[in-house]
Amino acid sequence: MRPAIVVLGSGDLERTYAPPLKDGPLLVDASRAIGRELASAGCDLVVFSSDPEYVERDVVEGYLAVAGDGRVFVRAPHDSTVRFAVSPEAADRIQVEPDPADDWETSYYRSVFEADGILVIGGGRSTRIAGVIGVAVRIPVVAVAGFGAGASVVWQHLCKHVNDATAEDLHLMGRPWADASASRLVASLLGQRTRRQAAQAAELQLQRRDGIRRTLSSLAGVTALLLAAAAILLAYTTNSVGASMACLLGGPILAAAGGALVRDTRDAHPGLLWSAARGIGAGILATTLYVASQVLTNQNALTVESARRLLWFVVPMGIAAGYTFDLVYAKLRQADAVPGNPLTPPAGGAGPTAAN
Secondary structure: OOOEEEEEEEOOOOOOOOOOEOOHHHHHHHHHHHHHHHHHOOOEEEEOOOOOOEHHHHHHHHHHOOOOOOOEEEEEEOOOOOOOOOOHHHHOOEEEEEEOOOOOHHHHHHHHHHOOEEEEEEOOHHHHHHHHHHHHOOOOEEEEHHHEHHHHHHHHHHHHHOOOOOHHHHHHHHOOOOOOHHHHHHHHHHHHHHHHHHHHHHHHHHHHHHHHHHHHHHHHHHHHHHHHHHHHHHHOOOOOHHHHHHHHHHHHHHHHHHHHHHHHOOOOOOOHHHHHHHHHHHHHHHHHHHHHHHHHHOOOOOOHHHHHHHHHHHHHHHHHHHHHHHHHHHHHHHOOOOOOOOOOOOOOOOOOOOOO
16 A cells, blocks of 8 residues: 655745745755655655645645656645646646635644654644644654754654654754755655554554463463362362362462462453462462461361361452452552651650660
8 A cells, every 4th residue: 555645844935934944945846856756655645735835836746747656635625726737647646635624724634643654844833733743643754854944843853752763864854955865855754654564563463462361361260260169169079188178278279370360361461371370379378378377276177077168268368369469569568667767756755765
């Protein structure tokens, strides 16, 4: 699919720009050269006016001077007139897309968000705003800062944020216009687009991997929780103390692993093995502490019947331990061991004094 490049800017020599326009007499030839290079590179053009004060007119004339099947899309208010000084054959490649809105800003700024790339030359306030928007939403941008005006402000913003431009791209945009500038600037714009597409593809691949991990984590978590529930049922089918103790220890550990795996599905980048290990650790800790407390307080705790009763408590406890272990651990790490200074005496009373 051919990239659609939005061209913005103006270079009216009778108009005052802030910052000022530089090398204004070169702007017409430069705009036409850029148009020719965009056509040779296989791009489509998106412009908004054929008025002589805007660079679009010269860019379009240079673009249509190159034979090819590239098209020029003109997005302008429905009541505006569009006329480019080109041959009838070239005029067939111009496609006017009238906007039902009466103001030009609607189609102007909307096209920025839909662009595959933005090329800014000269221009005033609206050009500057559109270029800065392009930089903000990480659309490939080339600001021909050598001509000053609004494009130089866009270039300054791009230098701060960089996005997909290289250091050489930024240096190129800031240099004075030269014969080879048009081809290099267009190559810079398409290079940014290639890098942006590569970054988007890598991000999409990462999202897909995370989706697979999230699915696997969900399946593993549900399986672990079902096995934990099965441990309760299994304890009622055996009269063996060893089998009951295995259910008593294994059930809550599986439950904790299941709780940790289910919680893992909420993370931006799920880690199946790490979550399972964290859950197992939480389950072992919680189960050992609880069963040990029962043994210390009741010498008859480790019987088949008592194991069955304990399972109804330790399995839900394991789920809670696995689901919240990292949250509790983070809180413990952030908490002060001693919340206040024990040597500080209370107001109005005598406190302990340090030994001399």
